[in-house]
Amino acid sequence: xxxxxxxxxxxxxxxxxxxxxxxxxxxxxxxxxxxxxxxxxxxxxxxxxxxxxxxxxxxxxxxxxxxxxxxxxxxxxxxxxxxxxxxxxxxxxxxxxxxxxxxxxxxxxxxxxxxxxxxxxxxxxxxxxxxxxxxxxxxxxxxxxxxxxxxxxxxxxxxxxxxxxxxxxxxxxxxxxxxxxxxxxxxxxxxxxxxxxxxxxxxxxxxxxxxxxxxxxxxxxxxxxxxxxxxxxxx
Amino acid sequence: xxxxxxxxxxxxxxxxxxxxxxxxxxxxxxxxxxxxxxxxxxxxxxxxxxxxxxxxxxxxxxxxxxxxxxxxxxxxxxxxxxxxxxxxxxxxxxxxxxxxxxxxxxxxxxxxxxxxxxxxxxxxxxxxxxxxxxxxxxxxxxxxxxxxxxxxxxxxxxxxxxxxxxxxxxxxxx
Numbered sequence: 001x002x003x004x005x006x007x008x009x010x011x012x013x014x015x016x017x018x019x020x021x022x023x024x025x026x027x028x029x030x031x032x033x034x035x036x037x038x039x040x041x042x043x044x045x046x047x048x049x050x051x052x053x054x055x056x057x058x059x060x061x062x063x064x065x066x067x068x069x070x071x072x073x074x075x076x077x078x079x080x081x082x083x084x085x086x087x088x089x090x091x092x093x094x095x096x097x098x099x100x101x102x103x104x105x106x107x108x109x110x111x112x113x114x115x116x117x118x119x120x121x122x123x124x125x126x127x128x129x130x131x132x133x134x135x136x137x138x139x140x141x142x143x144x145x146x147x148x149x150x151x152x153x154x155x156x157x158x159x160x161x162x163x164x165x166x167x168x169x170x171x172x173x174x175x176x177x178x179x180x181x182x183x184x185x186x187x188x189x190x191x192x193x194x195x196x197x198x199x200x201x202x203x204x205x206x207x208x209x210x211x212x213x214x215x216x217x218x219x220x221x222x223x224x225x226x227x228x229x230x231x232x233x234x235x
Numbered sequence: 236x237x238x239x240x241x242x243x244x245x246x247x248x249x250x251x252x253x254x255x256x257x258x259x260x261x262x263x264x265x266x267x268x269x270x271x272x273x274x275x276x277x278x279x280x281x282x283x284x285x286x287x288x289x290x291x292x293x294x295x296x297x298x299x300x301x302x303x304x305x306x307x308x309x310x311x312x313x314x315x316x317x318x319x320x321x322x323x324x325x326x327x328x329x330x331x332x333x334x335x336x337x338x339x340x341x342x343x344x345x346x347x348x349x350x351x352x353x354x355x356x357x358x359x360x361x362x363x364x365x366x367x368x369x370x371x372x373x374x375x376x377x378x379x380x381x382x383x384x385x386x387x388x389x390x391x392x393x394x395x396x397x398x399x400x401x402x403x404x405x406x407x408x409x
């Protein structure tokens with residue numbers, strides 16, 4: 001007999017709670033030590049994804065909210081595989097994404113950046129991974145935008161991702177960046193990731209996934225927390 | 236293989252993750268009505284606020300509740316940006332006790348300024364006996380246990396989350 005124990009967050013690649021260069025962490029990062037929790041039923045199960053009603057165009061941000069035409073900007077494909085640390089694919093799991101439009105403007109009402117909104121682009125989408133853990137989105141390449149963290153602060157081009165995985169320990173919210181972006185060297189959110197983890201957040205240009213005369217392809221794979229099998233303790 | 240690093244949910248999650256709550260023209264997959272309150276005799280409401288280290292109420296947090304007592308496996312999500320007092324509100328049912336553990340809800344907290352989400356639990360003030368004997372609550376230093384216990388008036392439970400300070404909520408490493 002054996003039991004499965006899910007791995008903790010790998011602190012060599014995840015950012016610390018407190019990274020003062022990213023100013024919002026200063027009054028929001030927990031300060032007291034976390035209490036280590038033995039995993040029980042609630043940690044080892046997740047939402048019932050069959051209940052999620054993902055629409056047929058939800059994965060295509062170039063089409064899912066059009067009003068009177070096509071969204072402006074460079075069409076791209078973002079695809080990849082969701083796996084766990086053990087190397088197994090994570091099938092039938094929900095992925096949600098949100099992003100700025102090609103001008104670097106978020107639809108969100110608190111975004112005050114004076115760049116144009118695009119009536120045909122909301123910037124939100126979602127899909128389920130297939131039986132091999134693969135996913136694919138069509139979208140518009142997001143623009144860079146300024147933010148108030150420090151003088152002349154600009155966020156690099158990025159897409160936000162939310163993933164569920166097999167259970168609550170697998171939950172991941174992150175941001176995907178693009179290769180060769182000069183703003184990465186100046187972004188305290190990206191730089192809060194230890195050096196070993198940074199490459200893991202940058203997608204790769206993928207000519208094989210590029211659709212001729214239509215859209216450039218990028219590949220971005222996810223690795224969620226894995227597990228160890230250990231013999232049951234006999235008391 | 237190495238884990239994909241976490242990054243903050245940021246301030247602009249609403250139109251992607253909680254669109255209907257924030258009145259965006261995009262269907263929400265999940266909201267805060269985890270069950271219809273009229274349909275269950277164990278229906279409860281969870282209500283609370285999230286405070287930062289300066290005691291300011293946080294109006295751009297997103298809270299998820301996961302619960303599973305073996306009978307009911309439920310999931311809810313709500314942002315703190317639409318209520319006039321920046322509260323989160325969930326309608327669910329009170330979970331049953333499993334194997335003598337005190338009943339609880341699992342909570343995940345996301346916000347701008349949090350590079351990795353935080354996990355906590357909601358226990359119930361009207362379960363004194365089970366709470367006293369509970370193995371997880373016993374792991375928590377006694378003077379911090381109260382931060383995990385929602386206080387009820389009838390079937391409405393109040394649970395505030397303090398990110399820092401004297402009353403910092405207990406967050407778990409799971």
